[in-house]
Amino acid sequence: MRLFSRRPDFKALSLKTLWQGLLRGDGGAGDRIVPPTGFTAQLTLFSAAAMAFLAVFALALALATGRLADRWSSELAQSVTVRVSSDAADQETRTQSVIQLLQTTPGLGQPRLLPDDEVAALLAPWFGPDMPVDALPVPDLIELPITGRDFDAPGLRLRLEAEAPGAVLDDHTEWRRPLVAAAQWLRALGVISLVLIAAASAAMITLAAKAALAANGQVIRVLRLIGARDITIATAFVRRFTHRAAIGAAAGTALGMGAVALLPGMNAAGGFLTGLGFSGWGWLLPLLIPVVAAAVGFFATRWAALKMLESVR
Amino acid sequence: MKDVGFGYHAGDRLLSGMTLSLQPGMFHFLTGPSGAGKTTFLRLCYADLLPTEGQMTAFGQDLRSLSRDGIAGLRRRVGVVHQDTQFLDHLPVAENVALPLSIAGEQVDMQALRDLLGWVQLAPHARAMPPQLSGGERQRAALARAVILSPDVVLADEPTGNLDWDMSMRLMQLLLELNKSGKTVLVATHDLNLIRATKAQVAARVLRIAGGTLHLAGADL
Numbered sequence: 350m351r352l353f354s355r356r357p358d359f360k361a362l363s364l365k366t367l368w369q370g371l372l373r374g375d376g377g378a379g380d381r382i383v384p385p386t387g388f389t390a391q392l393t394l395f396s397a398a399a400m401a402f403l404a405v406f407a408l409a410l411a412l413a414t415g416r417l418a419d420r421w422s423s424e425l426a427q428s429v430t431v432r433v434s435s436d437a438a439d440q441e442t443r444t445q446s447v448i449q450l451l452q453t454t455p456g457l458g459q460p461r462l463l464p465d466d467e468v469a470a471l472l473a474p475w476f477g478p479d480m481p482v483d484a485l486p487v488p489d490l491i492e493l494p495i496t497g498r499d500f501d502a503p504g505l506r507l508r509l510e511a512e513a514p515g516a517v518l519d520d521h522t523e524w525r526r527p528l529v530a531a532a533q534w535l536r537a538l539g540v541i542s543l544v545l546i547a548a549a550s551a552a553m554i555t556l557a558a559k560a561a562l563a564a565n566g567q568v569i570r571v572l573r574l575i576g577a578r579d580i581t582i583a584t585a586f587v588r589r590f591t592h593r594a595a596i597g598a599a600a601g602t603a604l605g606m607g608a609v610a611l612l613p614g615m616n617a618a619g620g621f622l623t624g625l626g627f628s629g630w631g632w633l634l635p636l637l638i639p640v641v642a643a644a645v646g647f648f649a650t651r652w653a654a655l656k657m658l659e660s661v662r
Numbered sequence: 663m664k665d666v667g668f669g670y671h672a673g674d675r676l677l678s679g680m681t682l683s684l685q686p687g688m689f690h691f692l693t694g695p696s697g698a699g700k701t702t703f704l705r706l707c708y709a710d711l712l713p714t715e716g717q718m719t720a721f722g723q724d725l726r727s728l729s730r731d732g733i734a735g736l737r738r739r740v741g742v743v744h745q746d747t748q749f750l751d752h753l754p755v756a757e758n759v760a761l762p763l764s765i766a767g768e769q770v771d772m773q774a775l776r777d778l779l780g781w782v783q784l785a786p787h788a789r790a791m792p793p794q795l796s797g798g799e800r801q802r803a804a805l806a807r808a809v810i811l812s813p814d815v816v817l818a819d820e821p822t823g824n825l826d827w828d829m830s831m832r833l834m835q836l837l838l839e840l841n842k843s844g845k846t847v848l849v850a851t852h853d854l855n856l857i858r859a860t861k862a863q864v865a866a867r868v869l870r871i872a873g874g875t876l877h878l879a880g881a882d883l
Binding site for chain 1: 733749
C-alpha cells in the first residue's frame with residue numbers, strides 16, 4: 350500500500366523559488382495562511398538575538414587574538430637582545446667589545462645599548478619604580494634589529510661563547526613560541542565558537558520551525574487538500590522564520606557591537622583584554638552576523654518544511 | 663478508474679474491481695452503508711490515496727504518475743466539499759473561501775467573492791470566523807470554497823450529514839445549480855430520501871458501494 354508515495358524533494362523547494370517567495374512583498378500566498386504563533390515567535394527572536402550577541406564576542410575574540418598573534422610573532426621576530434654580564438670594573442669594556450663584535454655580524458642592524466632608564470622600566474614590574482638600578486649588578490642589554498635573512502642566531506651564539514664569555518644571545522624564541530601558539534589557539538577557539546554558535550542557532554531554529562510546523566499540521570493538510578503546492582506552504586514558514594532570525598540577530602549584533610565599543614580603549618592599559626575589539630574595517634564584519642543568521646534560518650526551516658511535508662500527501 | 667482496488671492494510675481490500683467513468687456534466691450520487699468506503703472512494707478521486715491495484719486517470723493523467731505539484735494541480739480542477747469541512751480557523755470565512763485563489767497566486771476579485779458568498783447566503787457572515795458558523799453555514803462555505811476556482815468536477819462527501827432536511831435541500835439546490843451550469847457533480851451520501859428528492863429534479867446517476875465493489879443502483883433505490 351502506498352498512502353504517501355510522493356515525497357517532496359529539494360527540486361520542488363528549489364532555492365531560487367524559495368528565495369523569490371521570500372522577497373515578494375506580499376509573502377507569496379501570504380503569511381496569513383499560517384496562524385500567528387506569539388510565543389514561538391518571541392522565542393525565536395530571543396534565541397537569535399542571544400546567539401548573535403555571543404557571536405559578536407566570539408568574532409571579536411578571534412580577530413583580537415589573530416592580531417595579537419601576528420603582532421607578537423612579527424615584533425619579536427624582528428629583533429634580538431644580547432645580555433652582557435661581567436664584573437663591575439670590566440663591564441663597560443666587555444660591553445664595548447661585544448658591540449664591536451655585533452657590528453660585524455651579518456644580518457644585524459646597528460646595536461643599541463639600552464640606557465639605564467629603559468632598563469629600570471623593564472625591571473619596574475618586579476622591583477617597583479623607585480628601585481636604584483645603579484646599585485644592582487644588572488647586566489647591560491644590547492638590542493639589535495634583524496635586517497637580513499642571512500642572520501645566523503646559532504652561529505652568533507657560538508661566536509659569543511668563544512669571543513665574549515658572559516655575553517648571551519636571546520632571540521626571544523623560548524618565550525615567543527608559547528605566546529604565539531597560545532594566541533593562535535585562542536583565535537582557533539574563537540572560530541570554533543562561531544561555528545558552534547551557528548550550529549546551535551540552526552538547531553534552535555530547526556526545533557522552533559518543526560514545532561511550528563507540527564502545531565500547524567492540520568493547516569498544512571487543509572492547504573494541500575485545496576491545491577496548495579509544497580513551495581507555497583514552505584515559503585510561508587521559511588519567510589516567517591528567516592525574518593525572525595534576521596531581526597533577532599540584528600538586534601543582538603547591535604547590542605554586542607555596542608558592548609564591544611564600550612570596552613576601554615586599546616591603548617589605555619595596553620593589556621590583552623583591552624585589545625578585545627574591532628579595529629578599522631573589522632567593525633564591518635559583525636554586520637555579516639544577521640545575514641548569516643538569516644541564511645541559517647532559511648536553510649533550517651526549509652529542511653524542517655521538507656521533513657514535515659513528507660508526511661502530508 | 664479501471665479495476666481499481668484499495669486497502670488500508672496489506673492483505674486487506676476495502677474496495678476492489680471498481681471500474682467507472684464519471685460522465686461530464688452529469689449529476690452522480692454515491693451511496694452505500696456507513697463504512698462501505700464512500701469517503702475512501704472520494705479520496706482516491708482527488709489523489710489523497712493511491713489505489714493499490716488498477717488504474718485511475720483524471721483529465722488524461724495517470725494519478726500514480728503525478729508529481730506533488732501535479733496533485734496540487736489536480737485538486738484545483740476538482741472542488742471538494744469535505745465531510746468535516748476543513749477550514750483554517752484563524753482566517754475569516756471570506757478569506758477561507760478565497761484561499762484556493764490566493765494559494766494559486768491569483769488575484770481575488772472582491773465583487774466576485776461577494777457574489778459567491780451571496781450565492782451560498784453567507785454574505786452577512788463574511789467576516790465571521792469558521793467556529794462561529796452553524797453546521798449548514800459551514801457546509802455552504804465549504805461549497806463556495808470548492809467552486810471558487812471554477813473546477814470541472816465537484817465532489818461532496820456527506821455534505822448533508824449533520825443538517826436538518828430543509829438545510830439539506832438548500833445545499834442540494836446549490837449543487838443542482840452548479841450541475842446546471844455544466845459542472846460534473848458527485849455527492850456521497852447514505853441518505854436515500856435525499857437522493858430520491860433530488861432525482862425528482864435532475865436525471866442523476868446513482869452508484870452504490872456494497873461488498874467492496876461498485877454497482878449502478880437501479881429502481882430498487
